[in-house]
Amino acid sequence: MASDATILVVDDNRDNAEILRSFLESRGYKVIQAFDGESALARMEEVHPDLVLLDVMMPGMDGWQVCRTIKQHRDLAETRVVMVTAKGGWEDKHEGMRAGADDYVVKPIDLKEVEKKVERNLAAGGDAE
């Protein structure tokens, strides 16, 4: 069921984005990339992905801002947002909850964990509709 889902990978580090991309593609997802917050939102408007893997630390608009913008917008709010960040403490997760994020993956990335979290969010997102 997962294979027709579209995932937007947002990371200013192109190598990281590429790792996530090839991994997710190998799992049968359709993957779109963006390398900063603004273009991530522009891509969202265009393709309406099912899930966004969103890096937190980016120049310009950071991941929290992007997440808040997504979650406050009436057409985009249903999109599942999974934050990707090096900081995995209580405060950061709390920030994530306030920003309306749906889930959290801690860097360095464990691809198994990414897969698990992508799957469970897509499943939950599908249920909600």
Added chain:
Amino acid sequence: MRIVATEADSDLLDVLQAAAGDLDAEVVIVPGTAEKDGKLIRALRNHPQVVFIDASKIDDFETLRAETHARGIALVAACHTPEEQTAVVNGNVDEWLDAGASVEEMKARIECALKRVHRAESPEVSAQVVEHLQYEELLYDRFTGFPTLPVMLERGREILEHTGSLTILYIEFVRYSKLEEIYGWQRLDEVLQTTARAVREFYNDQEGARENVLMVSHTGDDDFIFFTEVDDSDPHVEERINTLARGMENSIRERLEKEHGEDVAGLFGIYIGATTLYRNPKVRTERMIYRGIREAQHVARSVEQRERTRKVSELKELLRDEDVFIEYHPIVVTETKEVYGYEALARGGPRGLRSPEVMFGVAEEANLIWELSRLCRKRAIEGIDENLDPNQLLFLNIDPHDFRDPTFRYMDVEEIGVDNPERIVLEITERTAITDYPVFQKYLKEFRAHGFRFAVDDAGSGYAGLGSIANLEPDFIKLDISLISNIDTNFMKQNLVETMMSFANDQGIQVIAEGVEREEEYQAVKELGVHLTQGFLFHKPKYVGKITTEA
């Protein structure tokens, strides 16, 4: 810049190299032909800006096009035959050219393809999209779908100019500031949605009934404005406006009580102010409308003020008559569901002060907080033997003000009637405990010496980190309801509670999940290993006598 190219005949590649030289680009040639499409796609991982293909060597334009599009790479194709041209155009490449093209044309095509691709990615376009997304939110309210003030100002102006007058109803929707703290912002959002629906329905009814109610909007956080036109010749204008205001107030209140219960509804006050403007050609219309809105708001505020004064005198009577009662909310061991202790929650006898938040809020404003706290503590402790088994603990909410109350501060044990402090857990909210930290630590030490235990209440509702919670050395941490409600479907909350559990287990602190209302929430909390659970799921609170006015 980097250009990845397929193999092609040498003339074509020479032209490409020359054009690339002019564009200051490096050309990387991927060897192999049609069946090696995969190789080309792998080459995309080195982040080229342009992919150049010889159309005769590619089978599957669409896949290639999708790949380059997803990565924001421009795709340019050189064609030898009209059939190839049709194929690449159908395959949706960014630009194509004839295989015999000049260096100039090659250059122009590459630049054009780059522009086309980057239109979607260029900072200006992205910034516009982002701005647009953000502005859209501002024009129409997301709860009601009503226009916001800037949009409706124009309508107000029209009414005023066409009919000569405009009546503004300002509906002030006051919530006790603690609503969000107690129930979380999600709950507040739901409440606002209910309000919005009630206002919307009321508006529709009015619109159907008479033509004079024209617009409604949502301003700021949670206030509404009605613009209505009045008939000058009607001698009962004022009365009609009053009826309208009261009608709306009632319909909102009924709806809130029905959907969210008396407790939540009790946390809201609805106050309506009205003002009527008459056209004055000497004054700019917009300015008049803004002034009118301020006037109407002012009227609403004075209504609110009168209401407050009334509540303060109600509270004074309550204190005189000792008219409070206590609800004991059970806290159970998550695994076994056996009752571990009770949290005492005081409620006011008079209907308007039933909600503890309102009652304490009024007491705080009226400077009667010590008296009220003493009364509530006394009541809670009086009931301990009657309502609790000897091995059960009593959880008492302590307001930071209480520490400045001499009778409490010096643990005048007789005064507050505690026989066995080791059965009492004092709950201090995270917010004040953390901001007033040095003072608190000193108090806590003294109380601990008496045998009292401590719980940090509402953990996770504010910005406190785990380090500052640890510094208070609590015996219990109560997870805020905002972390628990819908935890079964919210992975972010699960992540948070997971982090809290490993911290608490390290520190030997017991964690209590507050506000467990559904079986699914209970299961989630249990799986996460939360030690204790509180909420309406298992036990309704025990209502304990001494309800003087109810009898």
